[in-house]
Amino acid sequence: MQWKKVLSTMKPYKPGRSTEEVKKAYRLDKVVKLASNENPYGCASTVAEFLSGTTMPFEIYPDGHGTTLRAKLAEKHDVDESSILFGNGSDEIISIISRAILDEKVHTIMPTPSFPQYAHNAKIEGAEITEIPLKDEHHDLNDFIGAINDRTAIIWVCNPNNPTGSLIPNDELESFLERVPENILVVLDEAYYEYVTDPDHADSIALIDRFPNIIVLRTFSKAYGLASFRIGYAVGSSVIITELNKVRNPFNNNTLAVAVASKALEDDAFIDMCRKLNAAQRERYKTFASEKRIHMFDSETNFVLMEVPGDADGASEFLLKHGYIVRSGNALGTPGYVRITIGTEEQNTGLLQAFTLLLQEKGR
Structure with a gap:
């Protein structure tokens, strides 16, 4: 086949691990996906x-x-x-x-x-x-x-x-x-x-x-x-x-x-609700990062890019074992960080608890 030469230097898009895959790999009953910046409140x-x-x-x-x-x-x-x-x-x-x-x-x-x-x-x-x-x-x-x-x-x-x-x-x-x-x-x-x-x-x-x-x-x-x-x-x-x-x-x-x-498009109230709920939970992450003295990029989105101790892949794997799928910064050009989708209040509480355990394991 006469492929474009540049394709030999490229890789296909690699999707993140699914919740079912993670459940099976780590024998978990519940897994929360916070890796793809999806809306945790669903649709209108x-x-x-x-x-x-x-x-x-x-x-x-x-x-x-x-x-x-x-x-x-x-x-x-x-x-x-x-x-x-x-x-x-x-x-x-x-x-x-x-x-x-x-x-x-x-x-x-x-x-x-x-x-x-x-x-x-x-x-x-x-x-x-x-x-x-x-x-x-x-x-x-x-x-x-x-x-x-x-x-x-x-x-x-x-x-x-x-x-x-x-x-x-x-x-x-x-x-x-x-x-x-x-x-x-x-x-x-x-x-x-x-x-x-x-x-x-x-x-x-x-x-x-x-x-x-x-x-x-x-x-x-x-x-x-x-x-x-x-x-x-x-x-x-x-x-x-x-x-x-x-x-x-x-x-x-x-x-x-x-x-x-x-x-x-007919339901502006749903978008307003999601914006407000997301903003409130975003502040939780900001407060958490400040209290734990770890760097977090200032975000205006439904995700945060947060510093982790050690390697980003290792931190992502640790959080996976605790039932939370996040995106390693190694795949995003931001080594030393993970990108976390801002979930619901309950989801964020669990994620931040797991993140605290990660910090403790690394002596932070």
């Missing part, structure tokens, strides 16, 4: 009610335009319907953008550590990659500007950032966008937007008219609790969206996913 009750009573013509192809969902999102964000692009999760939108723009002749800039799919897709397309290390836990936007050259085509910005949870202040983001040449696409990946509680944070979709070279990514996988349905969306100028639609596969979102996402 209106969605569950809809699913219990809906019937669909399974033999009919999906509405490739996502008409109903498109109209609701356009109204929610006060944008034209032609400004919205749907993806099989925001992961697919990242792939669509990369395929549409990147090749061996162009250059792309991204933060590190951050969401690995930016680099993954850029490598497949053969683009030159510049990764800018975080500075004081945040995107170093000045270095982003300094890395721009005449071949730069895309700049990736993860806000809040995964895996650190850090948020870019509005004034810094706008100052950065003012300095980016208009022919460079800036991707603002905002998968965790609904969890932000910073009162000064503004909706970046409102910046599109002022900066038509940006595109904003959102998802239904996190706060909306619809990860299994794989549906994300992007908002940008109609010119950009039209070009990306040339790359998008037809019927890339299934009928049920579009219908469920449309229903989920």
Whole structure:
């Protein structure tokens, strides 16, 4: 087979261990998964009610335009319907953008550590990659500007950032966008937007008219609790969206996913509840880290990146044995840390008890 040469340097995505796998391996009756930043409160009750009573013509192809969902999102964000692009999760939108723009002749800039799919897709397309290390836990936007050259085509910005949870202040983001040449696409990946509680944070979709070279990514996988349905969306100028639609596969979102996402948009109260509950539990982790004198990144998401004693893989394994699945920082470019999804009050109580045992074992 005549594979792209770059594939020999890459590895397939390796999913985390399932709860059933961990139960069997460690003979546990109960396992809590806090590794994938899923919503521990599930989805809105209106969605569950809809699913219990809906019937669909399974033999009919999906509405490739996502008409109903498109109209609701356009109204929610006060944008034209032609400004919205749907993806099989925001992961697919990242792939669509990369395929549409990147090749061996162009250059792309991204933060590190951050969401690995930016680099993954850029490598497949053969683009030159510049990764800018975080500075004081945040995107170093000045270095982003300094890395721009005449071949730069895309700049990736993860806000809040995964895996650190850090948020870019509005004034810094706008100052950065003012300095980016208009022919460079800036991707603002905002998968965790609904969890932000910073009162000064503004909706970046409102910046599109002022900066038509940006595109904003959102998802239904996190706060909306619809990860299994794989549906994300992007908002940008109609010119950009039209070009990306040339790359998008037809019927890339299934009928049920579009219908469920449309229903989920009707329940703002559920999102408000999840944001408040998550924020309260996030403060527990912050207090815990302070009391135990361990470093934790300042987060505006539904996860925290917390320092561990010793090796991150070893710490993750210890927590696994106690029934808690977390994400080792060794796999995220943050050795010495684990990423923990913020669960329910009960789940977090158990996790923090297990974490305390980890610290005691290591003499901390």
